[in-house]
Amino acid sequence: MKIVAINGSPRKNGNTAQLLEAVHKEVEAAGVEFEVLQPGPNVHPCMACYHCMDTGSLRCVRDDDGVNDIIAACIQADGILLASPVYHGGIAGGMKCVIDRLMLSAGCGDNQLHHKVGGALCTLRRSGGVETYHQLLAAMDAMEMVLVTSDYWGVVHGADPGEVLQDTEGMEVAAKLGRNMAWMVKTLHESKVPVPKTGHRTMTNFIR
Ligand SMILES: Cc1cc2nc3c(=O)[nH]c(=O)nc-3n(C[C@H](O)[C@H](O)[C@H](O)COP(=O)(O)O)c2cc1C
Numbered sequence: 001m002k003i004v005a006i007n008g009s010p011r012k013n014g015n016t017a018q019l020l021e022a023v024h025k026e027v028e029a030a031g032v033e034f035e036v037l038q039p040g041p042n043v044h045p046c047m048a049c050y051h052c053m054d055t056g057s058l059r060c061v062r063d064d065d066g067v068n069d070i071i072a073a074c075i076q077a078d079g080i081l082l083a084s085p086v087y088h089g090g091i092a093g094g095m096k097c098v099i100d101r102l103m104l105s106a107g108c109g110d111n112q113l114h115h116k117v118g119g120a121l122c123t124l125r126r127s128g129g130v131e132t133y134h135q136l137l138a139a140m141d142a143m144e145m146v147l148v149t150s151d152y153w154g155v156v157h158g159a160d161p162g163e164v165l166q167d168t169e170g171m172e173v174a175a176k177l178g179r180n181m182a183w184m185v186k187t188l189h190e191s192k193v194p195v196p197k198t199g200h201r202t203m204t205n206f207i208r
Contacts (some may be wrong), residue, residue: 001185002033003117004077006070008084008095010041015123015164016083018046019156021079022171023121030182032079037070039098046100053109060101067098071105078185079117080145081177084134086124091135099139105161107143114144114198117184119177121154123164129155144198148184150177 005023009016020036021120027034044062051061058075059068076081076140084095091099107113120136137147150173158164165171 001031001078002028002035002076003071003079003081003181003185003191004073004083005034005036005083005113006074006093006095006098007036008082008098009038009123010094011085012040012090014040014085014161015156015158016085018162019121019123019164019171019174020081020083022165023174026175026178027182029050030179030186032182032185034072034178037073039066039070043067043097045095045097046104046183049126050104052101052105053106056110058105058112060105062101067101070098071102074102074116075106075112077116078117078189079148079181080113080140081119081121081181082139083121083123084132084136086122086128086132089128090132091122099136103139103143111143111198113140115188115195116145117148117181117188118143118145119148119154119181120190121156121174121177123156125157125159129153129157132180146184146188148177148181150174150180150207 024034076095085092118140122132156170157167
């Protein structure tokens with residue numbers, strides 16, 4: 001059983017990284033493997049070529065920035081934790097690039113993400129946290145994932161690297177999210193109830 005976390009910050013050992021360290025401890029203590037993948041500052045956006053969907057390759061044609069490794073890891077994982085800094089009131093640009101390509105390659109078409117456990121966290125100096133948290137959740141919400149929450153929104157404050165550790169309440173919210181995600185992963189793993197029927201839905205574009 002494994003949860004993969006995507007750290008959407010371009011900064012090494014920034015607030016998102018330090019927050020995920022704390023979540024890592026909680027998840028491993030609960031008996032679930034945890035790995036953080038951080039694509040860094042050089043990720044490319046989705047080119048809207050639809051090659052991934054047209055071919056069912058489950059990969060992006062852009063193969064030079066590590067995002068395909070993240071896509072493969074997410075397909076393998078039991079749970080996915082999206083963690084991003086807030087940039088101008090929304091998901092940080094690099095993280096948005098990863099999400100667009102992950103969701104199109106692995107989630108649209110032959111959905112490989114359905115019924116995986118999902119959770120979200122964001123880090124920020126002051127404003128835009130709830131909006132960003134909900135943007136992260138919305139990406140997984142549309143992938144038929146099982147969304148897990150904490151007892152408050154996954155919004156943790158800190159500007160300079162390490163400040164996030166001073167947000168006691170935010171750190172507790174994140175730790176609880178980690179425990180809840182691990183619990184859901186284990187619960188689904190041990191469940192004898194079969195996964196409900198899923199598959200393609202009718203896609204319309206509202207003009208025909
Ligand atoms: C381009 C840019 C835009 C930002 N926009 C916001 C913002 O809208 N709201 C906010 O509270 N913090 C904003 N911040 C601050 C970061 O969200 C904050 O420093 C966060 O902790 C960074 O996480 P990291 O250390 O993991 O990179 C911004 C930072 C950058 C570099």
